[in-house]
Amino acid sequence: DGGITQSPKYLFRKEGQNVTLSCEQNLNHDAMYWYRQDPGQGLRLIYYSQIVNDFQKGDIAEGYSVSREKKESFPLTVTSAQKNPTAFYLCASSDAPGAGANVLTFGAGSRLTVL
């Protein structure tokens, strides 16, 4: 079955540590996204990539980094510069420009907690 796999599902981080969240899709989608969700709030865009080897900052990119070396993979690193990283992180993908471009498919999410 096609879909998006995020790992790990739960992650704990100590102060000052960098952590990387994995996101893999087998939908052959061109675009991939990382969103952050805090309790009682909607989703906020961290980074997005519309093509391999290219990515753009979203609304809240500070303290995060990404790479897009392969079409199917879009890992997110939460660096120690992110002062409040505890949140639910969602990876999504969408098709190339056209009818399906704005329809996002989400992974199951990764919940990060800072100890």
Place this chain on the structure above:
Amino acid sequence: QKEVEQNSGPLSVPEGAIASLNCTYSDRGSQSFFWYRQYSGKSPELIMSIYSNGDKEDGRFTAQLNKASQYVSLLIRDSQPSDSATYLCAVLPNAGGTSYGKLTFGQGTILTVHP
């Protein structure tokens, strides 16, 4: 003013009633509108998309769009306890051809359907 704002919840309706969820947006040039359902601890799933003024029906769900009033709503008829979830309104702002997939989400409305 928030870019996408949803009616404050939580919203509680009895089983079999109509649940009405509302959303306003600030970008007058927005063209694409989506409703996602998110169960507690899970990722969002798309339930409706609407692009033109008027109503769009899919089973028990009806999305309504009024671009002049910058307003989009979701009606759930014959509400069931399984409809209890957070409903997220998402809007694609008008930012040119490269904006595809970069949705702006509202904060969500929690719906509870009680037997």
